[in-house]
Amino acid sequence: MILTIAARELRGLFLSPLAWTLLAVVQGLLAWIFLILVGDFRNLQGRLALLDNAPGVTDLVAAPLFRVAAWVLLLLTPLLTMRLLSEERRTGTLDLLLSAPVGSTAIVLGKYLGVVLFLSGLIVLVALMPLTLAAGAPLDSGKLLAGVLGLILLAGSFTAAGLYLSALTIQPALAAMATFGLLLLLWVVDMAGAGQKALGSLFAYLSLSRHYDALLLGLFDSADVAYYLLFIAAFLGLTIRRLDDARLRD
């Protein structure tokens, strides 16, 4: 049942020009940045050779590329999630799901999975670019995988937050705006309290970006992964509750 809903969500995405445009824009933009990074690396190569323990091509090309990709995802996910539930409520198609023998959990997970699958595809396309370097340079596959995992976890977190905010309103634009605001806030929240010790570490822990940075360095800490999984579970849980609640209030 979850897969049926996810499949329709994906289909709906690819039937509209939005998905294709997003894929093209993201790929084009990141390819441009990738080329710049590769160029920089070539210029630096001579000097790097003189250093002991010099950063490799994965650190100097893949990691910065993924850092930019995270920003792009932050900007793009609200556009994908804004319609998920708000549009269905506005046009009345949600009635089909609510009157079908399908629970709220399946509806929410199906919709979530649809978008996450789309974003995972996009991330794989992005990861293919640094992977081409394997033809001529030694790649650190562990770091690369950690980066891809980080991006997918980030995308999952963004989508969960977006899905929840889309359940709160019937105006897709409002949902997109709110999602963008929330994600941006959580992204930069570690800037606050930089001086104070206790507060600083709390904000740093809350920040979406800190846990990602660790993964980009190749540090696979289960606490970081748990942070994202908890984030996702919390927002999905809220969305399911909200959907049940809509039957009561609406």
Place this chain on the structure above:
Amino acid sequence: MSDGLGRLFQSKITNNTAAHRPKLVENVMKGERLVQVERLTRSYGGIRAVDEISFTLRKGQVLGFLGLNGAGKSTTMRMLAGVLAPDAGRIAINGADLLDQPRQAKQSIGYLPEQPPLYRELTVDEQLRYSARLHGLDHATCRQALLQTKERCGLADVGRRLIGNLSKGYRQRVGLAQALLHDPPVLVLDEPTVGLDPFQLREMRGLIRTLGRDRGVILSTHLLPEVQATCTHVQIIRAGRLVYAGALADLERQRCSTHLRVGLNAPPPAVNLAQLPGVVQVEELGVGRFRLHHAPDAALHQAVLERACADGWDLWEITPEHAGLEQIFVDLTLGDAPI
């Protein structure tokens, strides 16, 4: 369905595909309760949109839910379909409680909301297949059901067209097909004929009547002719309360012939007519014609005939007049007519 009108409807129905007989319904005894609603209540911000409504729907009934806009029809329909949770009350669909066993109950319902829930970017086939999968139909059953339902709803030619490009009438049919796909014993149709042209209207009504033979159908409408053309039973709702429930035939019988129109070549003064037993009021229609208002149980025609012969009024017309259902509807929905 023992009432005369029900039989009349049945005899008029053209024999549609009998092959499409639901499994669930076969086991059900004739007249079995398909929907049971008890003291259903729902408020919006302190206003009671639906106030302690109770009713039963049996197999073979087409129940017309009649009321003005805002009377609580759609709210009740939404609660029946499980889209909206009631504040209080109980709904049992085909023996399963909608709140305790939502999946079982919802499997037995086909719901067509006011706005058919269709994705504009899908084709008709894709939409129907999606809905079939949501209702747990497997691949083979789905294909079979798709073919039969499309045939039934007149959608055989538009399977590959985009829903966004279809006219309102076709969308309504796709919505109905979607509600029928999993062959539910209960159909809940919220204003199913809105936006249809007269020809489609006739087709849709015929289809609903046919479907009602081996199912239970509830349809809401604010149009009285709709009920007269389609339903076997009628329920009138006013400001969230049920003010009338019964067989359509009863409603017609109950209020009929309270007027008698008579035409006389040699009429007496109106006062003489008013003195006839049971006459409440005399209305002069000119050229020797009168409308006599009388109590429902008075056998006035007898008295009129006798007096006309005895006094030489030269009677040339005597017609019992039926109070239009329209009038009854207006009385029940607006006024405070006693039931």
